[in-house]
Amino acid sequence: MSHDRDFETLAVRAGQERSQFNEHSEALYLTSSFVFDNAAQAAARFSGAEDGYVYARFSNPTVAMMQNRLAALEGAEACVAMASGMVAILATVMALLKAGDHIVSSQGIFGATQQLFGNILARFGVETTYVPATQVDAYRAAVRPNTRLIFAESPSNPLTEVVDIAALAGIAKEKGILLVVDNCFCSPALQRPLDLGADIVIHSATKYLDGQGRVLGGAVCGRKAEMEEIFRFLRTAGPSISPFNAWVILKGLETLKLRMDAQSANALTLAMRLEKHPQIARVYYPGLASHPQHALAMRQQASGGAIVSFEVKGERAEAWRVVDGCRVLSVTANLGDVKTTITHPASTTHGRITAEAREASGIHEGLLRVAVGLESVDDIYADICRGLG
Ligand SMILES: *Cc1c(COP(=O)(O)O)cnc(C)c1O
Numbered sequence: 001m002s003h004d005r006d007f008e009t010l011a012v013r014a015g016q017e018r019s020q021f022n023e024h025s026e027a028l029y030l031t032s033s034f035v036f037d038n039a040a041q042a043a044a045r046f047s048g049a050e051d052g053y054v055y056a057r058f059s060n061p062t063v064a065m066m067q068n069r070l071a072a073l074e075g076a077e078a079c080v081a082m083a084s085g086m087v088a089i090l091a092t093v094m095a096l097l098k099a100g101d102h103i104v105s106s107q108g109i110f111g112a113t114q115q116l117f118g119n120i121l122a123r124f125g126v127e128t129t130y131v132p133a134t135q136v137d138a139y140r141a142a143v144r145p146n147t148r149l150i151f152a153e154s155p156s157n158p159l160t161e162v163v164d165i166a167a168l169a170g171i172a173k174e175k176g177i178l179l180v181v182d183n184c185f186c187s188p189a190l191q192r193p194l195d196l197g198a199d200i201v202i203h204s205a206t207k208y209l210d211g212q213g214r215v216l217g218g219a220v221c222g223r224k225a226e227m228e229e230i231f232r233f234l235r236t237a238g239p240s241i242s243p244f245n246a247w248v249i250l251k252g253l254e255t256l257k258l259r260m261d262a263q264s265a266n267a268l269t270l271a272m273r274l275e276k277h278p279q280i281a282r283v284y285y286p287g288l289a290s291h292p293q294h295a296l297a298m299r300q301q302a303s304g305g306a307i308v309s310f311e312v313k314g315e316r317a318e319a320w321r322v323v324d325g326c327r328v329l330s331v332t333a334n335l336g337d338v339k340t341t342i343t344h345p346a347s348t349t350h351g352r353i354t355a356e357a358r359e360a361s362g363i364h365e366g367l368l369r370v371a372v373g374l375e376s377v378d379d380i381y382a383d384i385c386r387g388l389g
Contacts, residue, residue, distance in 0.1 A: 015068030085204020088218030099125030169197025207336025325387025
């Protein structure tokens with residue numbers, strides 16, 4: 001399938017390979033290894049002289065279909081799928097960096113990514129400097145001679161700060177380094193970082209790509225040259241995705257745009273209603289005109305996305321009352337599901353950092369994050385209102 005088709009068409013058609021049975025729906029190949037016609041073919045497959053499957057740590061036809069479909073949706077030359085989003089980030093760094101290298105990262109990235117950079121990569125001599133997500137000049141100023149990549153996530157979690165991807169791509173080009181964007185919160189249905197000049201896109205496929213909270217998965221998309229390096233790490237180190245998980249994600253991609261559009265529309269309606277509620281001090285949502293980077297968000301995203309954060313008037317007790325009043329929303333830190341979830345970041349995802357650091361980064365005790373799903377927005381709003389003073 002060529003990549004010049006529209007997104008909707010690629011989402012249901014790209015990457016499909018049919019077997020001898022000519023099945024209509026993509027097949028799930030649950031096999032860890034593949035047989036060869038003869039000794040010469042085995043040798044050719046192992047040496048790479050002949051293309052084809054060898055062993056599922058390297059590749060599998062179902063995984064290949066998922067990779068090719070996601071690559072088409074991101075507008076990438078190639079994609080490498082992995083067992084989780086975290087290992088997709090680890091593999092990217094392990095494949096492309098070495099001891100003594102340096103990363104410049106936007107502040108407010110996913111908590112486990114911060115731990116990966118700070119507690120694990122630091123032990124292997126890779127250092128990370130964080131800069132305020134929205135201050136473009138701060139990224140340039142933080143680049144050193146040993147900086148190899150800029151890492152960014154947009155919108156940020158949970159405050160929905162929007163990073164100027166095109167501006168960061170300009171800095172990366174100027175400095176001869178890579179721009180890596182974790183596109184988990186928007187997915188390619190709403191934002192295509194490679195079109196904006198980024199070099200590599202990373203996904204936790206666990207979130208919107210699956211979209212129904214079933215499986216763990218991850219992926220890295222970009223140019224062939226870098227993806228080959230990352231694939232070499234994968235085939236040696238083995239953080240490979242299960243073919244079953246790849247199949248679930250492959251089928252999830254078929255409804256990605258429909259879900260993202262519907263969940264974003266729900267999120268915008270919810271954000272506008274919450275903004276008018278007398279017990280709510282502030283709403284963070286890039287689709288609102290009141291959002292500080294609203295214009296930028298509307299330039300680089302198709303919509304404001306499906307994550308809405310807001311501060312209730314009061315402290316932890318008032319925020320927890322909203323959480324505990326929910327009968328429909330799921331109280332969980334996960335996101336990217338068709339089921340709406342609600343989280344109190346200060347006592348969960350950001351509970352391990354000091355209260356001072358939390359306040360400094362704007363994560364107040366009254367803050368709540370809602371990852372909006374597909375229920376009726378009236379039911380979602382009513383559920384939130386039950387615990388609001
Ligand atoms: C969940 C998440 C990850 C990690 O993905 P896993 O699949 O849970 O390993 C990375 N980045 C962001 C933005 C996420 O939300």
